[in-house]
Amino acid sequence: MVTFGWPEAFFIVRAAGWTLLLTAVAFLIGGLMGGVLAILRLSRIKLLRRLAAGYILVIQSIPVLMVLFMSYYGLSLFGVELPPFFAASASLAIYVSAYLAEIWRGSIESVPFQQWEASASLAHSPAQTYRYVILPQAIRISLPPTVGFLVQLVKNTSIVSVVGFVELSRAGQLVNNATFQPFQIFTLVAAIYFAICFPLSRLSRHLEKVMNASRPH
Amino acid sequence: MPAVLIEDVHKSYGSLEVLKGVSLAVEPGQVVALIGRSGSGKSTLLRCINGLEAFQSGRIEVAGHAVDQDQKRLRELRKDVGIVFQSYNLFPHLTVGQNIMLSPRITKNVPQAEALALAKDVLAQVGLSDKFDSYPDNLSGGQQQRVAIARSLAMKPKVMLFDEVTSALDPELTGEVLLVMEKLARDGMTMLLVTHEMNFARTVANTTVFMHQGKIWESGSSAQLFAEPQTPELRNFVGAGRH
Ligand SMILES: Nc1ncnc2c1ncn2[C@@H]1O[C@H](COP(=O)(O)OP(=O)(O)O)[C@@H](O)[C@H]1O
Numbered sequence: 001m002v003t004f005g006w007p008e009a010f011f012i013v014r015a016a017g018w019t020l021l022l023t024a025v026a027f028l029i030g031g032l033m034g035g036v037l038a039i040l041r042l043s044r045i046k047l048l049r050r051l052a053a054g055y056i057l058v059i060q061s062i063p064v065l066m067v068l069f070m071s072y073y074g075l076s077l078f079g080v081e082l083p084p085f086f087a088a089s090a091s092l093a094i095y096v097s098a099y100l101a102e103i104w105r106g107s108i109e110s111v112p113f114q115q116w117e118a119s120a121s122l123a124h125s126p127a128q129t130y131r132y133v134i135l136p137q138a139i140r141i142s143l144p145p146t147v148g149f150l151v152q153l154v155k156n157t158s159i160v161s162v163v164g165f166v167e168l169s170r171a172g173q174l175v176n177n178a179t180f181q182p183f184q185i186f187t188l189v190a191a192i193y194f195a196i197c198f199p200l201s202r203l204s205r206h207l208e209k210v211m212n213a214s215r216p217h
Numbered sequence: 218m219p220a221v222l223i224e225d226v227h228k229s230y231g232s233l234e235v236l237k238g239v240s241l242a243v244e245p246g247q248v249v250a251l252i253g254r255s256g257s258g259k260s261t262l263l264r265c266i267n268g269l270e271a272f273q274s275g276r277i278e279v280a281g282h283a284v285d286q287d288q289k290r291l292r293e294l295r296k297d298v299g300i301v302f303q304s305y306n307l308f309p310h311l312t313v314g315q316n317i318m319l320s321p322r323i324t325k326n327v328p329q330a331e332a333l334a335l336a337k338d339v340l341a342q343v344g345l346s347d348k349f350d351s352y353p354d355n356l357s358g359g360q361q362q363r364v365a366i367a368r369s370l371a372m373k374p375k376v377m378l379f380d381e382v383t384s385a386l387d388p389e390l391t392g393e394v395l396l397v398m399e400k401l402a403r404d405g406m407t408m409l410l411v412t413h414e415m416n417f418a419r420t421v422a423n424t425t426v427f428m429h430q431g432k433i434w435e436s437g438s439s440a441q442l443f444a445e446p447q448t449p450e451l452r453n454f455v456g457a458g459r460h
């Protein structure tokens with residue numbers, strides 16, 4: 001029987017790298033999609049607003065796990081075999097996009113409407129208004145909740161183990177299956193999650209304080 | 218040709234008719250004050266002139282542009298028509314200098330060096346040369362409003378609209394803003410301003426227009442209008458202001 005030692009610990013730490021990579025890819029792709037969705041959600045065109053709202057509603061109303069199953073097993077029904085990393089990042093990106101879209105829509109909406117009017121009155125186009133006036137303010141407002149959501153994402157990446165992708169949680173399980181030393185192993189796994197999430201939580205808290213301190217009016 | 222021509226404009230919000238057939242002409246270089254009770258439609262009229270609000274019928278022409286809801290044409294119009302609001306609405310993430318340079322840069326492709334010179338020039342006009350690198354939050358209300366005026370001036374407008382620009386200010390800060398506007402008027406700017414400062418209307422505006430219930434109730438040369446109000450509503454309004 002194998003005992004829990006350096007090679008096993010190293011295996012777990014390396015899997016944490018996959019957790020980070022998965023988080024980063026899902027966050028970047030989901031963020032891009034979420035940004036577009038947020039703006040569609042606020043579009044002047046009703047159809048676009050409806051479509052974006054519908055997508056967000058559907059994704060927020062089903063567990064990420066189901067999105068993952070659908071993209072992994074569902075597509076394989078049609079003979080499309082997605083590599084686990086791809087299925088995992090795609091599902092997480094879809095999940096991220098719906099949540100970030102809502103966080104960012106809220107941030108955009110919390111920029112006072114007078115800023116839109118002032119910008120339009122200075123002959124700016126809607127795109128220029130977004131780029132130079134609204135988004136710089138909205139991004140500041142959105143930073144604390146966005147970083148807060150990133151913490152949730154890091155932890156939620158653990159669900160992708162169900163399609164056989166070995167990230168931090170799954171690596172812990174695998175090592176435990178071989179060594180039966182769950183306490184040590186999952187303490188290490190938890191400690192790694194903590195080491196990633198704690199600084200992010202602090203950052204989110206800090207940003208919130210900075211924002212509150214510098215909020216005009 | 219008048220700088221602002223308003224013909225029989227009707228505007229409703231749902232079933233509430235706010236402008237009930239307003240006609241008004243402002244000649245180039247003229248200063249026209251709009252006075253009247255809260256809710257009489259003064260702001261709505263100004264906002265129709267630069268297309269922030271659509272109106273149902275009638276015609277508005279300003280600085281040679283017909284007002285409609287075509288966004289591209291509205292942008293051309295707004296390059297020639299500045300508006301200053303009660304709540305300043307400076308962009309809080311930009312410095313004073315950046316607030317002023319932004320629009321000439323992005324809407325008229327004015328080169329950076331030229332925009333810089335322009336910004337310094339308009340800031341000097343409003344007496345705030347030393348605030349170029351300040352953020353709006355660090356300025357008093359009066360200073361912010363003067364920056365807002367400078368920001369509009371940097372677009373070299375042919376017509377300026379002012380909507381109660383001193384109403385949010387403490388009395389001791391009102392004067393500095395009115396002074397800037399008076400100087401603008403003397404320099405020949407065409408101005409249409411909503412104000413509660415009756416003294417300012419009487420002494421600076423060539424014409425004063427009294428609005429009541431969505432109509433132009435009474436108008437005329439400022440001196441005469443204040444000295445001999447013709448309608449009981451205006452007498453009442455001016456009288457109430459004296460106490
Ligand atoms: N966006 C709006 N929606 C509905 N009603 C409005 C809106 N803006 C103004 N009104 C109404 O129109 C009338 C005229 O308002 P306004 O032009 O702001 O008057 P004033 O500037 O003279 O105080 C008021 O009765 C006001 O309640």
Ligand SMILES: [Mg+2]
Pocket residue numbers: 259260261381
């Ligand atoms: Mg008003």
